[in-house]
Amino acid sequence: MAFELLKKDPQSAARRGRITTRHGIVNTPVFMPVGTRATVKALSPAELEELNAEIILGNTYHLFLRPGMEIMALAGGLHKFSNWQRSILTDSGGFQVFSLSKLRKVTPDGVKFASHIDGSKFFLGPVESMAIQRTLDSDIVMAFDECTPYPATYLEAEKSLNLTLRWERMSREQTLNDGQLRFGIVQGSIYEDLRQRCARELVEIGFDGYAIGGVSVGESEPEMLHAVDSAAPFLPENAPRYLMGVGTPRQIIESVARGVDMFDCVMPTRLGRHGSAFVGFGETIPVKAGKYAKDFTPIDENCGCYACRNKFTKAYIRHLFNVGEILGVRLVTLHNVYYFLNLARQIREAIEGGTFTELRQKFQ
Amino acid sequence: MAFELLKKDPQSAARRGRITTRHGIVNTPVFMPVGTRATVKALSPAELEELNAEIILGNTYHLFLRPGMEIMALAGGLHKFSNWQRSILTDSGGFQVFSLSKLRKVTPDGVKFASHIDGSKFFLGPVESMAIQRTLDSDIVMAFDECTPYPATYLEAEKSLNLTLRWERMSREQTLNDGQLRFGIVQGSIYEDLRQRCARELVEIGFDGYAIGGVSVGESEPEMLHAVDSAAPFLPENAPRYLMGVGTPRQIIESVARGVDMFDCVMPTRLGRHGSAFVGFGETIPVKAGKYAKDFTPIDENCGCYACRNKFTKAYIRHLFNVGEILGVRLVTLHNVYYFLNLARQIREAIEGGTFTELRQKFQ
Numbered sequence: 001m002a003f004e005l006l007k008k009d010p011q012s013a014a015r016r017g018r019i020t021t022r023h024g025i026v027n028t029p030v031f032m033p034v035g036t037r038a039t040v041k042a043l044s045p046a047e048l049e050e051l052n053a054e055i056i057l058g059n060t061y062h063l064f065l066r067p068g069m070e071i072m073a074l075a076g077g078l079h080k081f082s083n084w085q086r087s088i089l090t091d092s093g094g095f096q097v098f099s100l101s102k103l104r105k106v107t108p109d110g111v112k113f114a115s116h117i118d119g120s121k122f123f124l125g126p127v128e129s130m131a132i133q134r135t136l137d138s139d140i141v142m143a144f145d146e147c148t149p150y151p152a153t154y155l156e157a158e159k160s161l162n163l164t165l166r167w168e169r170m171s172r173e174q175t176l177n178d179g180q181l182r183f184g185i186v187q188g189s190i191y192e193d194l195r196q197r198c199a200r201e202l203v204e205i206g207f208d209g210y211a212i213g214g215v216s217v218g219e220s221e222p223e224m225l226h227a228v229d230s231a232a233p234f235l236p237e238n239a240p241r242y243l244m245g246v247g248t249p250r251q252i253i254e255s256v257a258r259g260v261d262m263f264d265c266v267m268p269t270r271l272g273r274h275g276s277a278f279v280g281f282g283e284t285i286p287v288k289a290g291k292y293a294k295d296f297t298p299i300d301e302n303c304g305c306y307a308c309r310n311k312f313t314k315a316y317i318r319h320l321f322n323v324g325e326i327l328g329v330r331l332v333t334l335h336n337v338y339y340f341l342n343l344a345r346q347i348r349e350a351i352e353g354g355t356f357t358e359l360r361q362k363f364q
Numbered sequence: 365m366a367f368e369l370l371k372k373d374p375q376s377a378a379r380r381g382r383i384t385t386r387h388g389i390v391n392t393p394v395f396m397p398v399g400t401r402a403t404v405k406a407l408s409p410a411e412l413e414e415l416n417a418e419i420i421l422g423n424t425y426h427l428f429l430r431p432g433m434e435i436m437a438l439a440g441g442l443h444k445f446s447n448w449q450r451s452i453l454t455d456s457g458g459f460q461v462f463s464l465s466k467l468r469k470v471t472p473d474g475v476k477f478a479s480h481i482d483g484s485k486f487f488l489g490p491v492e493s494m495a496i497q498r499t500l501d502s503d504i505v506m507a508f509d510e511c512t513p514y515p516a517t518y519l520e521a522e523k524s525l526n527l528t529l530r531w532e533r534m535s536r537e538q539t540l541n542d543g544q545l546r547f548g549i550v551q552g553s554i555y556e557d558l559r560q561r562c563a564r565e566l567v568e569i570g571f572d573g574y575a576i577g578g579v580s581v582g583e584s585e586p587e588m589l590h591a592v593d594s595a596a597p598f599l600p601e602n603a604p605r606y607l608m609g610v611g612t613p614r615q616i617i618e619s620v621a622r623g624v625d626m627f628d629c630v631m632p633t634r635l636g637r638h639g640s641a642f643v644g645f646g647e648t649i650p651v652k653a654g655k656y657a658k659d660f661t662p663i664d665e666n667c668g669c670y671a672c673r674n675k676f677t678k679a680y681i682r683h684l685f686n687v688g689e690i691l692g693v694r695l696v697t698l699h700n701v702y703y704f705l706n707l708a709r710q711i712r713e714a715i716e717g718g719t720f721t722e723l724r725q726k727f728q
Contacts, residue, residue: 038683042690046670067657067683074658075679083676293431294438306410312447315439319402319431326406326690 002181002208003240009356013232013259016351019209019240021087021139022179023079026054028240028261029351031252031344032089033337034269037062038082041269042326042333045084047306051334051341055087055139057264060132061096064124065115069135077137089264090138092129092171092185095147095213095244108166110144126167130174138180142211143171145185150217157189165201172205181208183242186231189214190223195230209240212260216245225254232259249282249343250363256347257360268340272333275321278340279303281363287314287332288321305338307331366545366572367604373720377596377623380715383573383604385451385503386543387443390418392604392625393715395616395708396453397701398633401426402446405633406690406697409448414670415698415705419451419503421628424496425460428488429479433499441501453628454502455608456493456535456549459511459577472530474508490531494538502544506575507535509549514581521553529565536569545572547606550595553578554587559594573604576624580609589618596623613646613707614727620711621724632704636697639685642704643667645727651678651696652685669702671695 007016019026033040033048036059040048048056058078067081075081078088097104101113103121110125129144144167148160164187176182184207188194195212202210212231215224228243235241242262243255252263268278275288277299286292287299292314299317300308307317312331320328350359371380383390397404397412400423404412412420422442431445439445442452461468465477467485474489493508508531512524528551540546548571552558559576566574576595579588592607599605606626607619616627632642639652641663650656651663656678663681664672671681676695684692714723 037687037689038680039689039691044670044691044694046674062687066687067679071658071679071683075660075677081677081680081683083674083680294435296439306408310410310447313439313445315431315435316402316445316447319435319445323401323426323430325401325403326693327403327408329690330408 003238005238007351009351010354011357012257012360014256014347014351014356015259015261016348017240017261021055021181023085023087023139024054026087027348029252029256029344029347030055030262031340032057032262032264033340034264034266035082035084036266037066038078040337041273042329043337045082047334048084048337049086051338052345053086053337053341055089056084058088058090058136058138059096060090060093060129060136061100061124063136064093064122064132065117069132073135077135079137087140088136088138089140090133090136090142091244092142092144093124093132094129094145097124098147098149106146106163108163109170110167126170127174130171130176134175134177134180137177140181140183140209141176143168143182143184143207145187145213147217148187148189148214150189150214150219152189154191154194157191157194160189161187161194161198165198168202169205172207183207183209183211185211185213185244186235187214188227188230190219190227192226192230195227196234199231199234203234203236207239209242210235211242211244213244215243216247221251224251225258228255228258228260235259249278249340252343253347253360253363257356263344265340268336269333272336273329275317275328275332277332278336287317288328289318292318299332299335303335303338304342305335307335367602369602371715373715374718375721376621376724378620378711378715378720379623379625380712381604381625385419385545387449387451387503388418390451391712393616393620393708393711394419394626395704396421396626396628397704398628398630399446399448400630401430402442404701405637406693407701409446411698412448412701413450415702416709417450417701417705419453420448422452422454422500422502423460424454424457424493424500425464425488427500428457428486428496429481433496437499441499443501451504452500452502453504454497454500454506456506456508457488457496458493458509459608461488462511462513470510470527472527473534474531490534491538494535494540498539498541498544501541504545504547504573505540507532507546507548507571509551509577511581512551512553512578514553514578514583516553518555518558521555521558524553525551525558525562529562532566533569536571547571547573547575549575549577549608550599551578552591552594554583554591556590556594559591560598563595563598567598567600571603573606574599575606575608577608579607580611585615588615589622592619592622592624599623613642613704616707617711617724617727621720627708629704632700633697636700637693639692639696641696642700651681652692653682656682663696663699667699667702668706669699671699
């Protein structure tokens with residue numbers, strides 16, 4: 001079995017678990033840094049290992065366009081190409097086809113679209129997405145779905161859901177490489193009965209894990225958490241649950257409380273590039289701002305990341321951003337990714353130690 | 365004594381030596397990576413230590429403008445500001461005042477100029493430069509000089525030299541912090557007798573080390589080596605000699621053969637940022653070029669840097685440059701700085717082992 005449920009929190013739906021992939025153990029709840037284009041922005045694989053990242057993301061859509069599948073096949077997959085030895089989850093490309101590409105035409109078998117880079121035409125559907133993820137040879141493969149736009153009327157959401165279910169069945173029928181795990185994705189927008197129906201049908205189709213998608217697309221936080229509440233109870237206890245593209249530290253901990261095991265988000269790397277650092281219980285501070293020009297303390301005195309542990313000061317980091325030096329981006333990105341991985345570690349330890357509710361309260 | 369001469373090559377003027385600063389030992393011949401704005405571009409202090417860099421450069425002109433001396437004083441100097449524990453040499457700012465700034469007006473006591481960043485007005489002369497380098501608290505302080513432009517007539521070069529000698533005397537008279545070493549700079553353009561005269565006068569003034577400046581400013585390689593030949597024999601044997609801003613691997617080894625101990629150059633970091641990697645005996649290859657898109661070998665199979673040792677392929681690095689990812693710049697910069705530090709190590713070992721002439725021939 002790829003997933004072991006180790007402990008359940010008695011006061012919430014939080015779970016402590018363990019996924020075993022071909023590349024090692026992934027302890028859940030887990031935060032997965034995003035490596036869109038075969039690199040977690042600004043970080044090296046060695047740094048990610050030192051940060052104890054057990055799994056990172058790759059993006060089918062981006063890698064399909066550049067470097068393209070011929071190079072990826074010649075490289076022998078994404079692990080070998082990017083020199084990352086631990087687990088990789090790849091998305092299906094569905095989200096990016098709908099959010100980035102142009103001139104989309106949806107057919108029953110997938111989407112015709114024009115690349116956002118140079119306008120060249122491609123077709124991506126469940127058959128193609130599974131073939132790409134076979135070539136990438138990721139450890140966890142996501143089914144191809146339609147990310148329902150927000151807002152959507154009930155009828156729009158239902159129509160989109162029907163297409164998603166067709167595509168997920170087709171995704172399920174494709175052959176994968178030995179040991180690749182395949183996750184289904186629950187859609188259904190903000191509609192409880194659609195989410196529930198989707199969850200039930202996916203369980204019937206049968207996947208190794210289940211994601212909740214179509215969140216973090218502009219809806220409110222209560223709507224997002226409601227989507228989780230609508231789906232999670234209908235997903236099998238003995239399979240991992242992944243909330244796609246979420247989120248803030250608070251959203252992560254609230255979703256863990258609702259039974260979610262896996263998270264990914266560009267926030268730590270994106271805010272890192274823009275000079276914002278996570279501190280405390282999910283707050284951010286704009287390290288690159290002039291007000292830190294004479295602040296000779298680290299981002300967070302209590303943080304154990306390379307930047308804080310070695311007393312790189314806010315004044316220094318602010319200077320690096322002010323003059324456009326790469327080391328500034330590197331230090332804040334390292335700090336932020338550490339923050340999210342450390343948050344997941346704290347969550348795991350709290351579930352193990354029976355103190356999850358206390359930890360959760362700190363983030364309110 | 366800050367400098368120990370350990371061994372002289374019997375077949376050339378090459379020397380193996382050791383400088384002791386307040387921050388440790390610097391084994392010569394040495395290559396000093398350039399950290400213009402309080403960071404060696406794209407690298408972290410931890411990486412530089414792992415690369416065995418024993419000394420790096422900082423730039424007075426750039427640090428004077430940003431973050432400025434108030435912040436540098438509050439930080440307690442450049443070491444503390446940038447978190448670098450080993451030795452630092454700072455230039456005097458003279459070179460940048462002449463190459464970067466605008467609206468220069470030269471007076472007997474220094475230069476009035478407008479910042480290249482925002483046009484604000486400043487004055488920098490020997491008194492100011494020494495004060496700044498006291499605040500930076502670098503281990504090796506460079507005298508303030510005029511970098512004679514190239515080409516210069518004999519009369520222009522002589523006039524510039526006279527000003528330089530005045531400024532170097534003034535630089536010598538300023539008080540430094542305990543343990544700071546002070547280097548004079550030989551100017552004189554391409555004119556042998558001016559170089560010789562400058563060297564003799566500087567030795568009379570008395571410095572802890574001697575630099576050869578006004579090179580790498582557009583002159584030919586033979587002219588540059590001739591400038592070294594004109595000055596080196598008149599510099600004391602028991603003081604380190606530093607060829608400023610040089611150069612290619614071949615230029616470095618040729619200058620070592622002429623008795624130079626110290627080098628700095630932006631080439632490894634600048635070419636690294638632009639995707640060119642040093643290989644073999646000083647050649648470069650454009651790793652970011654399309655022709656490497658399917659080359660699944662490292663930059664250099666025999667190289668011991670992080671990128672090559674861990675088999676990051678040219679295809680991967682090319683992809684990173686192609687999509688604009690920071691890791692590409694990091695990997696090629698690391699490789700190039702390793703190349704130059706490793707070149708200096710090979711030179712030191714060759715002098716020790718009596719094989720310097722053989723090594724030198726490989727770079728012809």
